[in-house]
Amino acid sequence: MSADVGNSVGHRQASLSATLGNDIVLVDPEEMLRFCRDWHGDVTSGAIAVLRPRSTQDVCAAVKLCRELGISIVPQGGNTGLVLGGIPDQPDAQVILSLERLNSVRRIDADDFSAVVEAGCVLSELKDRIAEKGMFFPLALGAQGSCRIGGNVATNAGGINVLRYGMTRELVLGLEVVLPDGTVFNGLSTLRKDNRGIDLKQLFIGSEGTLGIITAVSLKLTPLPDQIATALLGLNSLNDVMSLYRRARRQCCDLMSAFEFMPPLAFTLAKEAIPDLPIPMAADYPAYVLMEISGSGLIDISDLMQRFLAGVMEDGLVVDGVIAASEAQTRNLWKIREGMNEGQAKRGQHMRTDISVPLSRLADFVEDAEKAVSEALPTCVSVSYGHVGDGNVHLNVLPPQGSSKEEAAAMIYQAKTVVNGVVDRFSGSISAEHGIGRLKRADFEERLEPAHRHLLAALKRAIDPSMVMNPGCQLNFPDRS
Amino acid sequence: MSADVGNSVGHRQASLSATLGNDIVLVDPEEMLRFCRDWHGDVTSGAIAVLRPRSTQDVCAAVKLCRELGISIVPQGGNTGLVLGGIPDQPDAQVILSLERLNSVRRIDADDFSAVVEAGCVLSELKDRIAEKGMFFPLALGAQGSCRIGGNVATNAGGINVLRYGMTRELVLGLEVVLPDGTVFNGLSTLRKDNRGIDLKQLFIGSEGTLGIITAVSLKLTPLPDQIATALLGLNSLNDVMSLYRRARRQCCDLMSAFEFMPPLAFTLAKEAIPDLPIPMAADYPAYVLMEISGSGLIDISDLMQRFLAGVMEDGLVVDGVIAASEAQTRNLWKIREGMNEGQAKRGQHMRTDISVPLSRLADFVEDAEKAVSEALPTCVSVSYGHVGDGNVHLNVLPPQGSSKEEAAAMIYQAKTVVNGVVDRFSGSISAEHGIGRLKRADFEERLEPAHRHLLAALKRAIDPSMVMNPGCQLNFPDRS
Numbered sequence: 001m002s003a004d005v006g007n008s009v010g011h012r013q014a015s016l017s018a019t020l021g022n023d024i025v026l027v028d029p030e031e032m033l034r035f036c037r038d039w040h041g042d043v044t045s046g047a048i049a050v051l052r053p054r055s056t057q058d059v060c061a062a063v064k065l066c067r068e069l070g071i072s073i074v075p076q077g078g079n080t081g082l083v084l085g086g087i088p089d090q091p092d093a094q095v096i097l098s099l100e101r102l103n104s105v106r107r108i109d110a111d112d113f114s115a116v117v118e119a120g121c122v123l124s125e126l127k128d129r130i131a132e133k134g135m136f137f138p139l140a141l142g143a144q145g146s147c148r149i150g151g152n153v154a155t156n157a158g159g160i161n162v163l164r165y166g167m168t169r170e171l172v173l174g175l176e177v178v179l180p181d182g183t184v185f186n187g188l189s190t191l192r193k194d195n196r197g198i199d200l201k202q203l204f205i206g207s208e209g210t211l212g213i214i215t216a217v218s219l220k221l222t223p224l225p226d227q228i229a230t231a232l233l234g235l236n237s238l239n240d241v242m243s244l245y246r247r248a249r250r251q252c253c254d255l256m257s258a259f260e261f262m263p264p265l266a267f268t269l270a271k272e273a274i275p276d277l278p279i280p281m282a283a284d285y286p287a288y289v290l291m292e293i294s295g296s297g298l299i300d301i302s303d304l305m306q307r308f309l310a311g312v313m314e315d316g317l318v319v320d321g322v323i324a325a326s327e328a329q330t331r332n333l334w335k336i337r338e339g340m341n342e343g344q345a346k347r348g349q350h351m352r353t354d355i356s357v358p359l360s361r362l363a364d365f366v367e368d369a370e371k372a373v374s375e376a377l378p379t380c381v382s383v384s385y386g387h388v389g390d391g392n393v394h395l396n397v398l399p400p401q402g403s404s405k406e407e408a409a410a411m412i413y414q415a416k417t418v419v420n421g422v423v424d425r426f427s428g429s430i431s432a433e434h435g436i437g438r439l440k441r442a443d444f445e446e447r448l449e450p451a452h453r454h455l456l457a458a459l460k461r462a463i464d465p466s467m468v469m470n471p472g473c474q475l476n477f478p479d480r481s
Numbered sequence: 482m483s484a485d486v487g488n489s490v491g492h493r494q495a496s497l498s499a500t501l502g503n504d505i506v507l508v509d510p511e512e513m514l515r516f517c518r519d520w521h522g523d524v525t526s527g528a529i530a531v532l533r534p535r536s537t538q539d540v541c542a543a544v545k546l547c548r549e550l551g552i553s554i555v556p557q558g559g560n561t562g563l564v565l566g567g568i569p570d571q572p573d574a575q576v577i578l579s580l581e582r583l584n585s586v587r588r589i590d591a592d593d594f595s596a597v598v599e600a601g602c603v604l605s606e607l608k609d610r611i612a613e614k615g616m617f618f619p620l621a622l623g624a625q626g627s628c629r630i631g632g633n634v635a636t637n638a639g640g641i642n643v644l645r646y647g648m649t650r651e652l653v654l655g656l657e658v659v660l661p662d663g664t665v666f667n668g669l670s671t672l673r674k675d676n677r678g679i680d681l682k683q684l685f686i687g688s689e690g691t692l693g694i695i696t697a698v699s700l701k702l703t704p705l706p707d708q709i710a711t712a713l714l715g716l717n718s719l720n721d722v723m724s725l726y727r728r729a730r731r732q733c734c735d736l737m738s739a740f741e742f743m744p745p746l747a748f749t750l751a752k753e754a755i756p757d758l759p760i761p762m763a764a765d766y767p768a769y770v771l772m773e774i775s776g777s778g779l780i781d782i783s784d785l786m787q788r789f790l791a792g793v794m795e796d797g798l799v800v801d802g803v804i805a806a807s808e809a810q811t812r813n814l815w816k817i818r819e820g821m822n823e824g825q826a827k828r829g830q831h832m833r834t835d836i837s838v839p840l841s842r843l844a845d846f847v848e849d850a851e852k853a854v855s856e857a858l859p860t861c862v863s864v865s866y867g868h869v870g871d872g873n874v875h876l877n878v879l880p881p882q883g884s885s886k887e888e889a890a891a892m893i894y895q896a897k898t899v900v901n902g903v904v905d906r907f908s909g910s911i912s913a914e915h916g917i918g919r920l921k922r923a924d925f926e927e928r929l930e931p932a933h934r935h936l937l938a939a940l941k942r943a944i945d946p947s948m949v950m951n952p953g954c955q956l957n958f959p960d961r962s
Contacts, residue, residue, distance in 0.1 A: 114839070166647075186932070192873070197688075202650075208678075253780050298732045298733065299734050304780065307779050308779060429674070429677055430677065452667075474678045
């Protein structure tokens with residue numbers, strides 16, 4: 001009996017608090033709630049406790065104690081993930097370890113084109129601090145006001161600037177990681193080139209907390225672009241969008257920083273979310289592109305955009321277009337993109353996807369997948385948009401308005417099966433940028449080749465033999481050895 | 482006795498030939514010589530055999546057979562490595578597995594901005610094939626006429642365009658790898674974004690053949706730059722070179738594709754190698770920069786270079802400069818850079834290094850390191866040059882002409898100790914781009930932190946528990962488990 005009591009949640013909470021202190025250990029359900037509920041509010045879980053360390057040493061102590069107590073750890077950054085990677089699935093066996101208090105900017109060095117920051121820094125605040133020094137950190141995504149850099153690295157976040165600057169992986173120079181045994185891997189160098197053996201930091205980038213806890217990051221910076229030109233363009237087809245992208249890559253050199261496609265429905269959805277949003281163009285073209293060129297220094301970016309558009313309009317590739325003439329107009333154009341997402345949310349429960357396919361097959365994929373959805377679910381509406389340069393499509397499916405919760409859930413389940421089937425035919429990915437977490441684990445495991453699974457399991461056993469780190473995320477590994 | 486005979490080199494050669502065939506297995510010492518001698522000709526080793534598979538399936542068969550026979554495998558691409566990663570150090574226990582016959586271009590797809598190629602493709606030939614389709618593969622290094630893409634990936638090769646396009650790692654979309662158990666990891670996708678769990682290909686990039694054999698690669702392509710502007714500039718100091726770099730990054734946007742610094746001695750050395758090489762500038766400035774801006778499309782690259790140089794010359798940051806007015810002149814400017822290397826080789830045995838330091842400390846590092854060398858070895862000459870944007874310095878030390886082989890070797894050994902000490906003080910890397918191989922293993926191991934070593938050993942045991950793959954390269958791991 002005493003062993004059972006000794007292993008109860010209450011007992012483990014007491015052990016955590018006694019050793020780590022009440023400042024670090026939250027056990028009150030009210031206080032824990034915001035850590036236990038996911039970004040969309042779809043899932044609310046629980047945890048033995050939420051640990052809020054203030055330093056790397058605190059994280060080490062927490063990891064060592066959890067190992068002793070037989071508790072596993074779900075690391076969490078800004079809790080903005082979309083695949084439940086930071087939400088416990090075994091509330092009685094897991095703690096959440098929040099990095100939000102490790103939020104110091106250790107160094108921003110414009111001469112070194114680098115910054116060294118702690119995992120809990122909020123992305124947009126970090127970008128602002130870096131901009132004050134005339135530098136730029138290119139990662140840009142919808143959640144940037146809440147997400148934290150450690151989570152961005154752990155999930156290898158994407159976003160709208162990937163086409164020019166790469167995924168988060170390509171923006172990381174170094175990492176500090178607390179390993180599953182509670183020791184620290186010190187890899188916080190700012191060297192641009194370092195070929196001393198296998199690059200261990202790559203393992204942790206995108207591992208979603210399954211191999212260790214990222215506590216600090218060295219980032220690659222670029223000069224702050226002081227000129228930005230943004231245009232909204234109307235085109236006759238998604239095939240024309242792809243032709244425009246290829247031409248833009250060539251003609252605008254490598255200075256294009258965003259190239260998003262949207263369907264005409266984007267305007268309707270954006271208006272539903274933001275009724276007074278000005279829409280500067282007719283909504284009757286089959287496809288739209290939001291395009292941004294940016295740069296610093298001696299190149300006239302606005303002139304480049306104008307000359308590019310003059311050519312493609314003369315050739316009929318672009319039918320209609322507006323270039324933002326002010327910062328306010330630029331913000332409004334981006335609000336269409338953002339409002340489109342909010343409008344979908346307002347229509348209620350719907351299927352969200354995060355697909356990538358080879359760039360050359362994007363238009364065909366969207367056509368095939370939307371057709372498959374409309375055949376299987378004629379009352380649903382498909383909304384496809386995304387980051388053309390990355391072959392990344394968010395093909396979402398909205399059940400008809402007025403559907404019951406159960407009806408919507410059934411349609412979403414069916415839509416997912418239909419779309420994933422098309423993704424497989426196109427050799428695409430079911431997670432281009434959001435990760436696997438717990439939400440996509442089954443779909444991921446189902447598609448894993450044996451050699452791939454074998455390597456992942458071998459890696460996990462090698463680095464986290466006690467299976468302390470984020471069990472249930474990405475893969476269901478065998479129990480601890 | 483029979484056990485000994487059964488395990489003799491001759492017996493194992495016979496077993497290899499019998500199973501894999503004489504077409505694939507070379508055992509004649511003459512024929513094996515070019516595979517067993519390193520690029521600089523410093524080291525000539527041997528091997529049980531050289532295996533030359535023609536397909537991925539052949540590689541699988543070879544790996545399985547070697548495991549059975551208790552033979553370990555040293556993979557080799559173009560044999561242009563500079564750190565002996567592809568040269569056996571246990572000739573009686575190792576085979577060389579050459580990838581040179583796996584040299585098909587499986588696909589070049591301009592619309593997909595990608596290519597899928599086999600490991601044995603020669604880099605320059607590949608670049609030419611890709612250019613024929615109007616596309617560009619940016620990896621560029623001295624050995625490109627001989628090195629092969631599989632080796633470039635296995636060593637994460639750097640080169641002169643890294644500042645704009647990144648190391649080889651950033652140019653790879655996917656890999657096909659034969660694992661140490663003879664199975665195949667199929668990761669040859671061309672997706673630009675794919676966040677399905679841990680990115681396994683990152684493990685093999687830069688692993689120098691210690692975890693598996695790369696048999697094919699998917700590459701990221703960009704539009705072929707159709708405008709290139711190249712300039713040779715004279716400056717008053719290395720500090721001015723660093724200021725110029727920072728200004729160029731900002732003012733030339735991200736369009737700078739090379740920024741190399743050289744000392745005045747570069748001209749002398751280049752002339753020693755190529756006596757009729759035209760040198761278009763006086764050799765009496767303390768520092769030189771070879772700078773390239775490139776791009777495609779609507780930006781006037783030559784005008785950009787001219788406006789940039791006008792500004793920096795007006796401000797006195799650049800004292801003298803020439804812009805190449807023809808392709809022939811461009812080639813001649815690059816010949817100074819290449820001739821400088823050949824000139825060093827002509828002066829005989831010397832110390833070559835491949836150092837990186839934080840970008841902001843490059844000028845201080847060169848000053849300190851050259852001073853330390855001249856104090857310790859006053860008769861030697863230091864030549865520092867390299868890739869400024871990457872913080873990558875090749876600080877070489879030339880013993881005085883007429884030194885005996887033994888004298889030169891002693892001075893080289895001492896110079897290395899002195900320079901490595903300065904590298905450590907600057908938190909630099911002793912291998913920025915060449916890798917560790919066997920040449921730098923001891924220096925690498927000496928500097929490894931325990932957590933780092935522990936992770937590397939755990940990884941090796943996880944993926945290559947039988948220690949079949951390139952033992953002796955990067956680290957001396959414990960014997961096979």
